[in-house]
Amino acid sequence: MRKNKILLKSAAAMLSLMMMGSMMPGMNVKAMTEDEAREYCNKKGMEFDSLDAAGNAVCIKKETVEVPSNPEPDTPIYGNIFKLYPGYDTPTINAGESKVIEFPIVYATKKTATSYEQAQITLPDGLYFYEANDIQSFDVKTQKDDKRFEGKVAILKASISASSDAKSGTVTVPIKITYKYSGNSNPITETVNAYIKINGTDSNPANRLKITNYSFDRQNIKAGEAFNLTVELNNPSNGAVKNVNVNIGNLTTETIMMNNAIDTMYLPELPANSTKTLTFPMIASKNIDKNSQMLELSVTADGIDSPLTSKIFAFISKSADGSEAALNGKPKIVIDSYDYGGTAVTGGQPFDLSMVFRNTSSNITIENLKMTIQSVADEKTGGAFTPTSSSNSFFVKSIAPNGSIGQSINLMPKADADPKSYGLEIRFEFEYVIKGELQEGSSTEQISIPLKQSDRFEVGEVDMWGPIYVGMESQINVSYVNKGKSTINNLEISVEGENMTAMESRSYVGNVESGNSDYYSVNITANQEGPVKGKIKFSYEDANGQTVVVEKEFSSDAISMNFEPDPGMDIPEPTQPEGMPMWGKILIGVVVVGGIAAVAYVVIKKKKAKSKLQEAESYDDFPEDGE
Incomplete structure (x- = not known):
């Protein structure tokens, strides 16, 4: 919206100042300070914008937004009230990784008063929560300033894991936000779409690195005592992973620290389908103040966009000295x-x-x-x-x-x-x-x-229309429906067989939502006479990321298009018959008999009609009543 700017000094004010300058030679008119300009604009019922080159204040008209005291539910005033922080970087997660992902939420409008702000995060297939924090309450107005962002930002933190066979790609994460306007009990709901980039197993074999286990060399670790942490790192892929770095984080002198060793181990290569055991010598601080300590394990390697991380929990006994505080x-x-x-x-x-x-x-x-x-x-x-x-x-x-x-x-x-x-x-x-x-x-x-939910993708029986003629296209139809509650992904349909060809033997459908149905149609051509056999394949990924193949077979017989030639309507040349042919005699006999029957029928009908007429006349000869 274009703002109307008004110069501080009106013509009258300018004239007055000029007169003062002429009346008092040698006196310079001092430019107003920013505070003076702000005060002036405020008295005029306007907002201060800037000072021009001459020191004059530029004021702007105040823009007000009227917020209804009782808006209709589910009807935001200016579209969405909330949005993701502008310039927010899309977070990434590797297949098989667990990490906390942040979603910064800000107001999309400047003047809105809301309360009861609650967010529900929904994850797509391949991602799941390893801690129950998919529903959170927040309040943008009361958030402390975060140095990473400008202004008030509410940070939603979600503990998310990616399945080990998650596919690469950027997925949508809907965040449903429910809130109320101040003084209104009717909740309003809107959705903000966030995004997560998945580095799946299909993008690079190195992304399939897994932290399979960790352990300590003793069950009871006491304060001030040395111990060993053992970590197992597995590469289940068919390719070697190079330049692997394994780091232990969250180490402090007050909790747990390395025992005459560095916190990072380097592996030039981790061969395909192999497991490597790494041992880190550590020591617990004598002054440790909490029994449970969390360490952070981080793994990087060539081809991995972001580190593979895991949390390690160590339980330390604080009573190494037998103090009464520890015992109680x-x-x-x-x-x-x-x-x-x-x-x-x-x-x-x-x-x-x-x-x-x-x-x-x-x-x-x-x-x-x-x-x-x-x-x-x-x-x-x-x-x-x-x-x-x-x-x-x-x-x-x-x-x-x-x-x-x-x-x-x-x-x-x-x-x-x-x-x-x-x-x-x-x-x-x-x-x-x-x-x-x-x-x-x-x-x-x-x-x-x-x-x-269980996979309930169903395919109907194959329908073939009409006979199959060699060299001519015949249509095949088959229906399918997703009766399950989960979406099936990357559906691809193909047809193959013997003694046949198809113009489009493969078709990519994509995702099929729960409850959706459709049909697949393809034209095939028989190559030669004889049996035609084939099958239609439905290949897709279920909710767990596993590839599923459903096949439907069909068969028929192909025939040639051989028709008798059309004799046409040629009339033969007339010839003089030597004698009456048999068929002519039969035809004459039929005509004669038919004619006799027709004549007899007419005579009989006339006689019956005449008889009825005579009877009617005889009834007229009877005397009428009273004669």
Whole structure:
């Protein structure tokens, strides 16, 4: 919008100043300062814009935006209220990698007052949450300034993992934001599209590097004690990965540091289909103040756009000196690891969830532990998982200091749940003894499990229209439908066979959304007489990134187009017959008999008509009543 600029000094003001200058020779008119100009513009009910070369203030008319006190729900005033920060760099993630990805959200309009801001992040196929933070609350107005951005920015942080077989490409990540205007109870929803670049297994074999395991050389690491960290790095691809650097991060002198060694190991090459074990000598600080310490493992190599990262958790006993403060610390239970059998579970198919729980205390035994597993409800479901053949609660008699236990439960995912990540909450209630007194404790942990729906892509029977003639095109049709709840990706249809050719033997369809259907039509030509056999192939990627092929066979017989020649309408030359042919005699006989029958029919009809007429006349001869 063009702003109307008005010069500070009106003609009258300018004339007055000029008169003062003429009346007082040698007196210079001093230009106004910026503060004076701002004050002047404010008195005029306008906004200060700038000072011109002569020191005059340039004011602009104030632009106001009227915000209705009670706008209609689902109807933003000026389109979207929120947007991604301009110039925001698209984040990247490698196949098989887990990392925290940030989405900076700002206001798209200058004067909007909102409250109750909540964002729901939806991930496409191939990505899932490894922590349940797909729904978050935020407030742009109250955010602290971030040096990376200008102005108020709300940073949405999502803990995202990419499946090990994720394909390369940039995917859309819809962020549904729900908010209210101040003083209005009607929620409004809008969607901001963010993007993530996936470096998949198909882009470079080096991107298939995996951190398969890590471990410590002892179960109980004490403050001030040296220990070794072992890391296993795997290259499952068919090509060697060169110039591999493995780095341990988040090291400090107050927590954990390297023990006479550097924090990075270099491998000139990691051969194809091989695993390398690396050992890092470390030492825990004597002054460590937290039992649980997190280290960051980072791997780089030629061909990898961004580092492959993983988090390592070390449990350090703070009671190396037997101090009373350490001995009196309350124990805590954490989930050391959990496994559900793959990258995602399938709706309607039970699975085993295995978890390992650890007592982080170095000197206190946890007793009479009760664990309760409960599915976390979302906006659509009351929870996606239910136990199949057992209770959702378990009892454990005790867990020793720094000890761990394993527990499994069989769960059934909802068959009609939307494909996404769902949370499970594990609540712990336990007892412990400090200074001879029995204490009670409780804590809660939460994990996230991605759910997919079973593949229900169905292909109908092949329809062939009419007979197949050699050298002529014949049409083949086949229908397909995606009855599943997940989108199938990169659908490609092809036809092949014997004694036949097709003008377009391959067709790329792309993605087929849930509930969508269509048909495939192709014309084939038989090469020669005889059997024609073929099959139509449907190749696509399911929700888990696996390639699926569905085949439909067809067969028919090809025939030649051999027709008898048309005799035409030629009339033969008349010839003098030597005698009446048999067919002529028969024809004459038929005509004669037909004529006799026709004459007889006419005579009989006339006689009947005459008889009826005579009867009618005889009725007229009877005397009428009264004669």
